[in-house]
Amino acid sequence: MTIDERKTVNNGIGVIQNLILENREKLSISGVKDVLSFDDQVVMVETELGLLTVKGENIRINKLSLDTSEVIVEGEISYLAYSDKERDKVKGGSLISKIFK
Numbered sequence: 001m002t003i004d005e006r007k008t009v010n011n012g013i014g015v016i017q018n019l020i021l022e023n024r025e026k027l028s029i030s031g032v033k034d035v036l037s038f039d040d041q042v043v044m045v046e047t048e049l050g051l052l053t054v055k056g057e058n059i060r061i062n063k064l065s066l067d068t069s070e071v072i073v074e075g076e077i078s079y080l081a082y083s084d085k086e087r088d089k090v091k092g093g094s095l096i097s098k099i100f101k
Contacts, residue, residue, distance in 0.1 A: 015048040019080065026062075027054060027073040027080070035064060035071065043073055047082075055079035 017031030031048040038044070038061055043054040048069075059075035 017047055017049050019052075021077065021080070024077050025074060027077055029071045029073070030069055032066065032069045032071045034066070035061065040075070045071060050082045050084055053079070053081050053083065 015031060018028070020028040022028075029045060029047065029052065032045055033048065034046040036044040036046055036051070038059070040059055041055060041057065043059055043061065045052045045054070054073055054077060056078045057076040059073060059077070061071060062074045063070065063072035065071075
């Protein structure tokens with residue numbers, strides 16, 4: 001599949017993002033705008049396609065390059081989820097405040 005075909009498949013928004021999870025221990029993420037927060041159990045990343053939450057144990061950021069929009073997270077990864085930035089703003093409160101209620 002060519003890059004142009006991927007853009008068309010991607011609902012016409014022109015964004016390509018890859019998540020590559022290897023053995024639930026190494027997660028490579030492309031299309032990263034910013035790392036919002038991280039600790040040894042949760043990493044929250046702002047991506048081109050929304051907020052991505054990664055949960056697990058002994059999590060660490062092994063590589064962070066905002067120039068190339070790439071992040072590599074390593075550890076015992078057990079959970080990945082996207083949330084819609086606009087939906088979270090409408091409901092009120094930050095996503096971080098919802099996690100720590």
